[in-house]
Amino acid sequence: MRSLRGYRKRRGGILMAQINMVQSLNKSIDLLMANDERVVVMGEDVGKDGGVFRVTDNLLSKYGEERVIDTPLNELGIVGMATGMAMYGMKPIAEVQFQDYIFPAFDQIVNNAAKIRYRTGGRFNVPLIIRTPYGGGVKGGLYHSQSGESYFVHTAGLIVVTPSNPYDARGLLVAAYKKNDPVIFLEPKRLYRASRAEVPDELFEVEIGKASRLREGDDVSIITYGSMVPVVMSTVERNGVNAEVLDLRTLLPMDIEAIIGTAKKTGRVVIVHEAPKTLGVGAEISALLAEKAIDSLLAPVMRVTGYDTPFPYTHEDLYIPNEKRIMGAIHRVLAY
Amino acid sequence: MAALGNLSNDQIVTAYRNAVRARTLDLKIINAQRQGIIGFHVPAEGQEMIQIAIGMLAEKDDLIFSYYRDLALYLQRGVPISLIFDQMLANGNDFQKGRQMPDHFSFKEFNFSTVQSPVGSHLPLSVGAAYSFRYNKKKGIVIVTFGDGATSTSDFHAALNLASVFNLSVLFVCENNGWAISVPTNRQTKADIYKKGAAYGIPGKRVDGNDLIASLAGLQEAFDYVRSGKGPYLVEAVTYRIGPHSTSDDPKKYRVDEITDGSENDPIKRLENLMLKMGVVDLNFIQSAKAQAKEEIDRTMEERMSIPAPDPSTIFDDVYEEPSWIQEEERRDIDGSD
Numbered sequence A: 001m002r003s004l005r006g007y008r009k010r011r012g013g014i015l016m017a018q019i020n021m022v023q024s025l026n027k028s029i030d031l032l033m034a035n036d037e038r039v040v041v042m043g044e045d046v047g048k049d050g051g052v053f054r055v056t057d058n059l060l061s062k063y064g065e066e067r068v069i070d071t072p073l074n075e076l077g078i079v080g081m082a083t084g085m086a087m088y089g090m091k092p093i094a095e096v097q098f099q100d101y102i103f104p105a106f107d108q109i110v111n112n113a114a115k116i117r118y119r120t121g122g123r124f125n126v127p128l129i130i131r132t133p134y135g136g137g138v139k140g141g142l143y144h145s146q147s148g149e150s151y152f153v154h155t156a157g158l159i160v161v162t163p164s165n166p167y168d169a170r171g172l173l174v175a176a177y178k179k180n181d182p183v184i185f186l187e188p189k190r191l192y193r194a195s196r197a198e199v200p201d202e203l204f205e206v207e208i209g210k211a212s213r214l215r216e217g218d219d220v221s222i223i224t225y226g227s228m229v230p231v232v233m234s235t236v237e238r239n240g241v242n243a244e245v246l247d248l249r250t251l252l253p254m255d256i257e258a259i260i261g262t263a264k265k266t267g268r269v270v271i272v273h274e275a276p277k278t279l280g281v282g283a284e285i286s287a288l289l290a291e292k293a294i295d296s297l298l299a300p301v302m303r304v305t306g307y308d309t310p311f312p313y314t315h316e317d318l319y320i321p322n323e324k325r326i327m328g329a330i331h332r333v334l335a336y
Numbered sequence B: 001m002a003a004l005g006n007l008s009n010d011q012i013v014t015a016y017r018n019a020v021r022a023r024t025l026d027l028k029i030i031n032a033q034r035q036g037i038i039g040f041h042v043p044a045e046g047q048e049m050i051q052i053a054i055g056m057l058a059e060k061d062d063l064i065f066s067y068y069r070d071l072a073l074y075l076q077r078g079v080p081i082s083l084i085f086d087q088m089l090a091n092g093n094d095f096q097k098g099r100q101m102p103d104h105f106s107f108k109e110f111n112f113s114t115v116q117s118p119v120g121s122h123l124p125l126s127v128g129a130a131y132s133f134r135y136n137k138k139k140g141i142v143i144v145t146f147g148d149g150a151t152s153t154s155d156f157h158a159a160l161n162l163a164s165v166f167n168l169s170v171l172f173v174c175e176n177n178g179w180a181i182s183v184p185t186n187r188q189t190k191a192d193i194y195k196k197g198a199a200y201g202i203p204g205k206r207v208d209g210n211d212l213i214a215s216l217a218g219l220q221e222a223f224d225y226v227r228s229g230k231g232p233y234l235v236e237a238v239t240y241r242i243g244p245h246s247t248s249d250d251p252k253k254y255r256v257d258e259i260t261d262g263s264e265n266d267p268i269k270r271l272e273n274l275m276l277k278m279g280v281v282d283l284n285f286i287q288s289a290k291a292q293a294k295e296e297i298d299r300t301m302e303e304r305m306s307i308p309a310p311d312p313s314t315i316f317d318d319v320y321e322e323p324s325w326i327q328e329e330e331r332r333d334i335d336g337s338d
Helices: A021-035 A059-063 A075-087 A103-113 A149-153 A166-178 A228-238 A256-266 A281-292 A323-335 B009-034 B048-057 B071-076 B081-089 B122-135 B154-165 B193-200 B212-227 B267-278 B283-305 B312-316 B325-332
Strands: A008-011 A014-019 A039-043 A068-070 A091-095 A129-134 A159-161 A183-188 A197-200 A212-215 A220-224 A243-247 A250-252 A269-276 A302-306 B063-065 B142-147 B170-176 B204-208 B233-238
Touching: A014 A021, A021 A039, A021 A059, A021 A166, A021 A197, A039 A075, A059 A068, A075 A091, A075 A103, A075 B122, A075 B154, A103 B122, A103 B154, A129 A166, A149 A159, A149 A183, A149 A250, A149 A281, A159 A166, A166 A183, A166 A197, A212 A228, A220 A228, A220 A256, A220 A323, A228 A243, A228 A269, A228 A323, A243 A256, A256 A269, A256 A281, A269 A281, A269 A323, A281 A302, A302 A323, B009 B048, B009 B071, B009 B081, B009 B267, B009 B283, B048 B071, B048 B142, B048 B170, B048 B212, B048 B267, B063 B122, B071 B081, B081 B283, B122 B142, B122 B154, B122 B170, B154 B170, B154 B193, B170 B193, B170 B212, B193 B204, B193 B233, B204 B212, B212 B233, B212 B267, B267 B283, B312 B325
Parallel strands: A039 A068, A039 A091, A091 A129, A129 A183, A159 A183, A220 A243, A220 A269, A269 A302, B063 B142, B142 B170, B170 B233, B204 B233
Antiparallel strands: A008 A014, A014 A197, A159 A250, A212 A243
């Protein structure tokens, strides 16, 4: 059956659309807003402009300015206000335009949003989603490229997720909406329009805390997430590596069973992420493996990550892990 | 009775009793802190009257974001001393399960929000709450209190701006007690605090926070303005922190040149003098009010001290709605045996 736009088709009675991550997120928010009046969108340029990446495009005309709120330019204000709204009966989806700009709101996130349930003995809670694009690859220099997930993964009380494809983007956002706790929703901006996928035209969930095994393999496990997922997939496929690939999808809490399971299966683990190496998510995975799967490891756990430098402009391609560096680590663990 | 405006004798007597209860409680807690019974305290001594005035004008539906130095405000709003002690002692009856330092209350049942330590960071929350009130057509306004130090925080400016841009019903009340720990207000700001709203299009007013009648009169105008839906309002209540910043602070180190100890402006003394002069009460009443407060507070602390601490394993609850495997694993290993 043809739909109005021509690219939709029905599968099992549900309209399927071939859409990119931006379109998927846009539709997700649209569906959530249509479904639940408590949901509002707020942030810089989210209204008329539809967000600088267009994730909130056309929502203002549909839902009005009480629900699609163009805010003043102040991240701590956006997050603090959204936290107050969430405490008192609303479900805000706040956008921080670039994750690089989230730091003024860090106190609100870490000391208010993440701690309000705990400090009030569970009598208040903060069902808040903070969406923010992160990562490099768009020639954004120091301040439109950072991968700051570790700052948030270090904070009990937060949930941290990051999709790597349009399908998971929908499912994780819906799952985040169902949580009654603050969720840092990290969107790998390089993947916003990188690919299309079939996404059912409905609200479905991708369970928070569950990794996705994208590929089965026996020789080595590659644990990755976000923008590195397509890089890892093409690397192992082009080089014929018999690798198991895990897309974490949730960074807090991580899927410990999947991590330990794949390590026990292959005995060799390479972790790939774009964020700097020191105290990155890879460090945590590596420590978990040392604590819980040391007997199964046949080689040192290797990390292929962004460098411990600020994110450079001219040489951003050097900073982001690539096929060559990933294969280097794979060769080392296979040869160990 | 002209000087006392429209207040009934009952209202004045209740206000006075609550101020005395707050003062007595303050001194009792400081003592208990010195004896190691209570871990810490932020005394409100000297600031009782502005807090009482806010409590008198706030309606049940009004939501209050208080700060950590608002003891008299809780009492005026009806919070029982027993609940204050439960939090201060962090016992098993504490609503917050013993997780917060003393004075970081969350009396949701009395329409208070939750108190945090980082100064000023509740101001943006109060703006969000006001947004939600309007969005959900709930009755009531939002009142937020804070000290003079908070006016230097980014949160203060963000909150004023947001409240104004969205025309929200937030009454900002700065309890300017002259000191932010060791830094006097004139080192905090070169401007008048009540004028700081002007940059955001918010009207402001300075009131004598040590005088019940003046506080009520000034606040009434602000309450009316905010209640009418005209937007936010900023009140600066000038008062004085008679005691230290906290039980961990020694003002002798920095208050050496201070010309006042606050006693000539003590808000409780002032109300006493006024009541006596107007014949609302006599000296016997004053004495018995103080004795009654002392008796109530001594008895209540004794009684609440017998309540055991919360169960240790509860420290892993309420991190999330459902604990993740991480909290469960750590809970199992609480004694290092797992």
